[in-house]
Amino acid sequence: MDWSIQEIARIAGTTSRTLRHYDDIGLLTPSRTGHNGYRYYDGPALVQLQRILLLRELGLGLPAIAEVLHRETDTVKALQGHLEWLATEQDRLARQIASVRQTIDTMQGDGKYMAQDMFDGFDHTQYKDEVEERWGKDAYAAGDSWWRGMSAEEKQQWKERVQKLGADWTAAAESGAAPDSAEAQDLAKRHVEWLRGIPGTPTAAPGGDVKGYVTGLADMYVADPRFAANYGGESGATFVRDALRIYAERNLQAVKMR
DSSP, rough: OEEEHHHHHHHOOOOHHHHHHHHHHHHSSSSSEESSSSSSEEEHHHHHHHHHHHHHTTOHHHHHHEEEEEEEEOOOHHHHHHHHHHHHHHHEEEEHHHHHHHHHHHHHHHOOOOHHHHTOOOOOOGGHHHHHHHOOOOHHHHHHHHHHSHHHHHHHHHHHHHHHHHHHHHHHHOOOOTSHHHHHHHHHHHHHHHTSSSTTTTTTTTTTOOOHHHHHHHHHHHHHHHGGGGTSSSHHHHHHHHHHHHHHHHHHHOOOOO
16 A cells, blocks of 8 residues: 555645655655656655654754664664653653643642642753763762752743853854854854853863863764754754854863873
8 A cells, every 4th residue: 555645745744845855865765656757655655754754853954864764774673762752752741731730720729839840841850861971970960959059030041041042043053154253153152151151061160171072062962953953953053063163173272181
């Protein structure tokens, strides 16, 4: 059994033009082409399309998706990984929804707020293991203590600063600015100053390898779709990375390892 390109576009919530583009770049090849020139897709092709759409949800660009599909040839194993991530996100979002609903009910009811319930699903410690693996337990402990010591207003101000920085990066990238332009380098300076304000990182520690940390983090923005999503996707993250590398080369001094 197979489906026409129009049927798949409608079912998958995409367009025939997009599917033809995927074919042109070798990302999704139709299972057959009819005598009328129409493309048709069978079950395995639909699985491939599902994987492509899942990877796009993670913020990956098409070249990165092609690389992932080429590397991860065990389709079942790859989909199991996607399923685990989706289940985690589903649980987190369900807890956030319940928290917000309870807040609304409280505001409309007796006004007795329960702090321990209002922030379920907003756990900033979800990356604890990853941070400790990358930068050590001391780095996580310092950052965690710093965050917990903030007032609600300070946390909100910090989040707004991060969101503004991300939005400015995205706008600069979409405007076509060059990574070495004055606009991009001003953003890079703001970015490094923001990093310096986070305890536990080499940017905040005297004698820390600021240059190595900034360039390493810049590479991660492109490699990890969770970070790339903060800058409008892979192309935006690439712009941020290139601008930070230039800034680091011009303004930051590397620390030689002994």
